[in-house]
Amino acid sequence: MxxxxxxxxxxxxxxxxxxxxxxxxxxxxxxxxAPHEVFDSLSDTLARLWQIILDGTLGTALWTSFQTYLVGMVFALIIGAFGGLLLARRQLLRIALEPYAIALYATPMVGIIPFLLALLGFGFWPKVVVIILFAFFPVLLNTQRGAQSISPELLDVARVYRTRERDIWRHVILPYTLPFLMTGVRQSLARGLVGMIAADFFLSSDGLGGLLITASERFDTAEMLAITLVITVIGLALMAIGRALENHFARWRVG
Amino acid sequence: MPTVTEVEPMIHVDHLGKQYGERTVFSDISFDVNPGEIVSIVGPSGCGKTTLLRCVVGLMKPSHGTVLVSGTPVVDPPEGVAMVFQHFGLFPWKTIAANVAYGLTAKGVSMKDAAPRVHELIKLVGLEGFEKSYPYQLSGGMQQRAGLARALAVEPGVLVMDEPFAALDAQTRDILQLELLRIWGTRSAAMMFVTHSIDEAVLMGDRIVILRGRPSSIFDIVDVGIPHPRGRETVDTDRFRTVRDYVWRAVMHDEADDTPLPTDADAVRIEPQSHRNMNGHDHG
CATH class of the missing domain: 1.20.5 (Single alpha-helices involved in coiled-coils or other helix-helix interfaces)
Structure with missing residues (x-):
């Protein structure tokens, strides 16, 4: 150097x-x-953070939230990937369903939560549904766009060299679409996190969001700030993971 | 000297026509490509050269007429036909070696079993050392070399080239034209070479099919009559110039203007010069 x-x-x-x-x-x-009910100092925040780490409150909340997050993300990924591929390669389905997909994507998901509450009640699965709803669109839309943008020349190549129909999916459509899907995953990871906190707010008093709500009800500004700090760090970590995934699968897209 | 009637053509195009709804792209196209022969297809852009070629390899269904490859009617892409694409058509997520092997692996040959032939072809097209590279790491000319190696890997009886050098710079194009002739000389495939470059059509082709008109049809089929092996000096021969000028005028010729063609046509058709042996495949 x-x-x-x-x-x-x-x-x-x-x-x-x-x-x-x-x-x-x-x-x-x-x-x-500033007055303590409005804002608290960094030292107080860190002290409170240390406290909730030691007494296990944070750990329990993290575990609860991440169970729902993980399950929700897995479903979101599966629905998004398969839905995107289907919408891309089956024209009739696309024409029929695309308006709904776009309308739902444009709707702020928080607005749907009260309906879900009425429909499904409290508990684990309603929260998973919220996370799925928040997270699956980016995967769906990116996968669809990817699978639709395959150059016809590559499909011609596959056909000239007598690739069987199911192998065209395996050899051409899926590998080509994978990096697009990963871009969707990166965006979904962040949206799913928002969904997780929102679900905690509305549908339970546990999890990270629940902890945040109860802290605010107690006017415990230091704890609120501590939890927000934790959520921010998680968000940053998820962004880094998403970026790494995307780069790994898109290495051939360079140039 | 055998005449064409005794040789079974590798490609037999019989009264082929293609329509999209009301619009007719081309009609009534008939010609043969014999084993070991290169037939260039030229015509103004938009005359349906690529559409014709897609019909020949079974990527598209013609509206009229039939195509036979090795005597068998073409419905889907047939065995023993390989194609080289204008934009190379390499799979960007596969290495050069995996791309070259594609025609074999698609048939179920394992990468390991394909390796010796892949290695030999990569060497033949001058890509040694790039086996593990990805297409984006290679220049356009090198990518098309890989495209050519992939086509040769299936040991095709018919090799179809869709403006293979059109996306390359002039220098690379000159080099690859001669490289292709060199490589083709070691094999005996029948080659159909679609191009919009008249010089290229003459340099590569044993015969040239000239498409013209709207809808386009065959205006003429020309015997180039220049023996192989051909090289850079070929373009400086009188014969090359005569044929090029004729084809140029035939392609650019205005329907209303009927003066300049006949003399050139005579020069090309009646005077095969010393290359009479090249004219075994008469198009008549």
Whole structure:
């Protein structure tokens, strides 16, 4: 590594650390000045975070939330992938169902939760349904767009070399669509997280969202901030996972 | 000297026509391609060259007429036919080796069993060392070399080229034309070579089918009459110029203007010069 890139990296690193430090200091100062019911300082937040980690509250909530998240995401992925492929390759289905898909995508999902509550009540599965509804659209739409954008030339190649119909799916359509699907997964991971918190808000008093609600009812600003911080870190981690997945499967799409 | 009637043509196109609804793309097209022969198809853009070719390989159903490959009517893409595509048609998620092997693996041959032939063909087209590369890592010319290797891997009796060099820069095109002739010389496939470049049609073809008109039909079939092996110097011969000028005028010729053709036509048709032996496959 030459001197120039070293200096460049140092600059980037110092900017990064500086930004984080500045944010932390601002948080601390504002939190100290502001009334506790409105905002709390970083030190109080971290202290409270430590407390809920130690007494197990956070762990239990995390576990509850992530069970629903995982189950919901698996369903969202399956529905999105198969639905997208079907919509892409079966014209009649596409014409019939696409308006609904787009209308539902445009509807803010939070607005549907009260109906689900009336329909399904409280509990594990209604929450899973909420997460599915939040998360499956990006997978569906990206998969559909991918599978529809296969160049006709590649399908000609498959046919000229006498590929059987089911092998055309296996050799051409699926590998071509996979990176698009992964773009959908990346977007879905974040939307599913929103769905998870929203489901906790409306459909139960446990999970991360439930913890957040009860903290706010107690005007425990430090705990609210601590949980929000946890959710943010989870969101960032999911984004990183999604990005890594997408890059891994899209490596041939470079250039 | 055997005449054409004694040789079974590899490709026999019989009164072929294609319509889309009201619009007729081409009609009444008949010609043969014999074993070991290259037939170029030229015509102005939009004359249906690619459509014709898709009908020949069974990717598309013609509206009229039939195509026989090795004496068998074409319904679906037949065995023993390989095609090279304008935009190379490589699967971007497969390595070069896997792409070259595709015609074999699609038939159920394992990658391992295909390996020796794949290696030999990659060497033949000059892509040694790129077996594990992905198409996006290669230049257009190299990608088309891989496309050619893939076509040769199935040991085709019929090789169909759909403007294979049209997407390449002029220099690469010149190199690949001669490379293709060199490689083709080691095999005996019948080749159908679709191009919109008249120079290319003359350089590559033993005969040239000229399409014209709307809907297009065969205006003429020309014997090029230049012996193989051909090289860069071929384009400097009188014969090349004579044939090129004739084909050029035939393609560009206005229906209303009927003066310049006959003399050139005579030069091309009646005077096969010293290449009489090339004219075993008369189109008459």
């Amino acid at each position: 030459n001197r120039r890139t070293t200096r460049h990296r140092l600059r980037v690193l110092s900017g990064y650390v500086g930004g984080v430090l500045l944010g932390a200091v601002l948080w601390q100062v504002i939190g100290t000045i």
